[in-house]
Amino acid sequence: MTFAPITVRGLFLLMLGAVLTENFIFSKFYGCCPFLGVSDKPDKALGMGMAVTFVMTVSGAVTWAVYYYVLVPLGLTYLRTVAFILVISVLVQFIEMFLRRFVPALYSSLGIYLPLITTNCAVLGAALVNIQSGYGFVPSVCYGFAAGIGFTLAMVLFAGVRAKMEFADPPRAFRGFPLTLIAAGLLAMIFSGFSGISFG
Amino acid sequence: MKLTDVLFPVLIFGGGGAVFGLLLALASRLFRVRRDERIDRIEAVLPGANCGGCGRSGCAALAADIVAGRAGPGACTVGGNPVARRISEIMGVPAVEQMRMRAQVMCSGTSELARKKYAYVGAKDCLAAVRMGGGDKLCPNGCIGLGTCVATCKFKAISVIRGVAVVDYKKCEGCGACVRACPKQIIRLIPYDSAHWVGCMSVEKGAIVRKQCDVGCISCKKCERNCPAGAIKVVNFVASIDYTKCTGCGVCVENCPRQIIWSSVRQNGELVITRKPADTAE
Numbered sequence: 441m442t443f444a445p446i447t448v449r450g451l452f453l454l455m456l457g458a459v460l461t462e463n464f465i466f467s468k469f470y471g472c473c474p475f476l477g478v479s480d481k482p483d484k485a486l487g488m489g490m491a492v493t494f495v496m497t498v499s500g501a502v503t504w505a506v507y508y509y510v511l512v513p514l515g516l517t518y519l520r521t522v523a524f525i526l527v528i529s530v531l532v533q534f535i536e537m538f539l540r541r542f543v544p545a546l547y548s549s550l551g552i553y554l555p556l557i558t559t560n561c562a563v564l565g566a567a568l569v570n571i572q573s574g575y576g577f578v579p580s581v582c583y584g585f586a587a588g589i590g591f592t593l594a595m596v597l598f599a600g601v602r603a604k605m606e607f608a609d610p611p612r613a614f615r616g617f618p619l620t621l622i623a624a625g626l627l628a629m630i631f632s633g634f635s636g637i638s639f640g
Numbered sequence: 641m642k643l644t645d646v647l648f649p650v651l652i653f654g655g656g657g658a659v660f661g662l663l664l665a666l667a668s669r670l671f672r673v674r675r676d677e678r679i680d681r682i683e684a685v686l687p688g689a690n691c692g693g694c695g696r697s698g699c700a701a702l703a704a705d706i707v708a709g710r711a712g713p714g715a716c717t718v719g720g721n722p723v724a725r726r727i728s729e730i731m732g733v734p735a736v737e738q739m740r741m742r743a744q745v746m747c748s749g750t751s752e753l754a755r756k757k758y759a760y761v762g763a764k765d766c767l768a769a770v771r772m773g774g775g776d777k778l779c780p781n782g783c784i785g786l787g788t789c790v791a792t793c794k795f796k797a798i799s800v801i802r803g804v805a806v807v808d809y810k811k812c813e814g815c816g817a818c819v820r821a822c823p824k825q826i827i828r829l830i831p832y833d834s835a836h837w838v839g840c841m842s843v844e845k846g847a848i849v850r851k852q853c854d855v856g857c858i859s860c861k862k863c864e865r866n867c868p869a870g871a872i873k874v875v876n877f878v879a880s881i882d883y884t885k886c887t888g889c890g891v892c893v894e895n896c897p898r899q900i901i902w903s904s905v906r907q908n909g910e911l912v913i914t915r916k917p918a919d920t921a922e
Contacts, residue, residue: 516649526653530660534667541671607763 443576454579455586464562464587465594466631471562475595476620478553485599489592491553493585496566498535499528500584503567504577524567529558562591598627678730679703685726687718691794693815706731714738718813740832741814743797743807747783747826748839748855748900748917751803754782755852765791770823778852781826781841781878789818789827809904809911832911835888836881838863839900839917843876855900855917863892863901 446454464470471492478488503524511517536554539547557563566587570580601623610619682703690698694715696705705711706727713731714724720740728735760769760776766788769775775784785803797811798818805827807818819827826841838857842849846858859877871885872892879901881892893901893915903915 514648514652516652519649519653522653523656526657526660530664533664537664537667537671540673607765607768609763 443574443579446576446579451579451582455582455589458583458586459590459593460631460634462587463590463594463631463634464565465591466628467635468565470565471560471591472624474556474560474562475591475598476617476624478556479595479599480602482596482599482603485595486592487549488553488556489588489595491550492557492560492562492591493588494550495528495532495535495554495557495560496563496584496588496591497581498584499524499531499563499567500570500580501577502531503527504570504575504580507571520571521564521568524564525559528563528567532558562587594627594631598624601627676707678707681730682706682727685719685723685730686716687723689718689794689813691718691813691815691817693717693794693813693817695820712736717741718815720814741816741829742809742812742832742834742911743814743816743818743827744830744834744837745783745789745798745805745807745827746837746839746841747781747804748902749777749779749782749804749853750801751785753854753917754779754803754856766823775824779842779844779849779856781824781843782853783826784824788821788823792817792821831883833906834881834883834886835905836886836890836893836901836903838872838879838881839902840898841878843878845877849877855898857900858898860897862895862897866891866895 458464462468465472465475474488474492479485506523506527507517507520511520511523516523532554536547539550539554566584569587570583573583575583602620605619605623608619614622679700680703683700686699686703688699692698694702694711694717696702696711699716702711702715706713706715713727713733714721714736716723716727721735721737724738725735755778756776757773757778758776760772762768762772764786766775766784766786769784769786774780775782777784783804785800785805787798787800787805789805790798790800794815794817795811795813797808797813798805799808800806805818809832814829814832816829819825819829824841830837840853840855840857842853842856844852844856846860849856849858857874857878859874859879861874861879863872863879864874868889868891869885869887871882871887872879873882874880879892890903893903898917900917902913902917904911904913906912
């Protein structure tokens with residue numbers, strides 16, 4: 441396997457793109473479930489975002505290794521989705537146990553969100569994008585990290601919007617979830633403005 | 641298509657899954673965290689309402705704090721003495737009796753009696769109204785009546801009646817969640833069987849109070865002078881009762897020119913209000 445060499449500049453642009461123009465939530469629509477479910481308070485959103493970033497980075501590295509050292513030699517690349525779900529969920533479970541035992545402080549801030557992301561589509565999506573785009577090991581890890589940062593950014597921004605919405609007095613039909621979805625749509629449109637910028 | 645094309649991936653993935661499962665089982669053994677079994681026992685004793693009255697996120701958090709020594713056995717106000725006794729047993733410390741408390745909204749200014757400075761149209765939430773010049777009532781210490789406490793109460797013990805929050809004593813567990821939620825800080829925890837309380841917390845001077853509300857304390861100090869037990873004091877232009885001294889004689893009720901001292905008494909075991917300002921002011 442050979443990968444196109446990547447410069448530091450290229451890596452930086454790749455990451456910036458993953459955070460803004462190709463934001464996982466707003467342009468790829470991955471991870472909408474936690475985006476709508478855990479974004480009611482900014483501190484919760486930040487915790488969830490950090491947990492996702494952590495898992496995306498680690499799983500970016502592990503799934504890359506699994507793909508190129510296990511699936512490719514065995515000729516099972518068509519089963520990568522299944523393989524990645526298996527590997528990621530085992531990995532997250534393992535990390536959760538490990539943190540609880542050895543890093544209780546980190547566990548109490550990230551731990552409660554870890555079970556939520558065992559089979560999160562944003563995490564799986566990051567792993568699959570890495571393979572589809574043919575990234576090498578370092579870009580894969582960086583892309584996973586940046587995608588997680590983009591996810592966190594979207595979560596925290598939206599939590600702020602929802603905090604403001606608590607004080608709104610919308611018509612009955614829009615109260616609660618409908619208004620949340622509309623706000624999410626507006627925020628996604630704002631982010632689509634970034635796609636006009638070329639990071640070349 | 642050969643049979644091996646199917647069997648091979650099945651074996652690889654099935655075997656891989658089994659190996660991962662074993663690894664996880666091993667890891668859970670290896671990384672097991674010892675948990676004090678007293679935490680589970682205390683959690684089983686606690687009411688389980690997760691009301692947050694103790695100031696923690698829920699009953700599980702309180703149980704952990706009690707075992708860690710960050711809270712006493714009587715920290716759960718809702719459970720009261722029976723729960724405190726059982727927790728003391730589990731912890732192996734002598735039980736301390738505690739007085740049952742109830743929440744009391746210290747405002748009598750219903751929408752007919754308290755005057756307003758503007759008509760509030762906005763979110764049905766006291767916190768939102770407070771941002772608008774401290775709410776619609778002229779009195780800076782009056783109940784806004786938009787029910788932030790109602791929403792906070794896990795026991796559905798509070799309702800807003802004619803613009804003032806009223807606590808249902810049958811349901812109130814004295815957890816104090818409403819006391820912390822009220823943006824005006826006019827809800828107090830008082831002993832459950834308190835016979836009297838001053839239904840006003842206005843710290844304005846008498847002349848101003850007269851303009852703002854028909855049932856506000858004008859700090860005339862008649863109650864203070866006449867109380868035989870010396871239990872009632874006017875501080876900051878508002879009377880308040882010291883329940884460690886109050887004997888429940890009712891002299892203050894008779895003497896109050898504004899008739900804002902409420903009374904309650906137990907009837908057939910249930911606490912009922914026997915006198916309130918609205919009785920006379922109407």
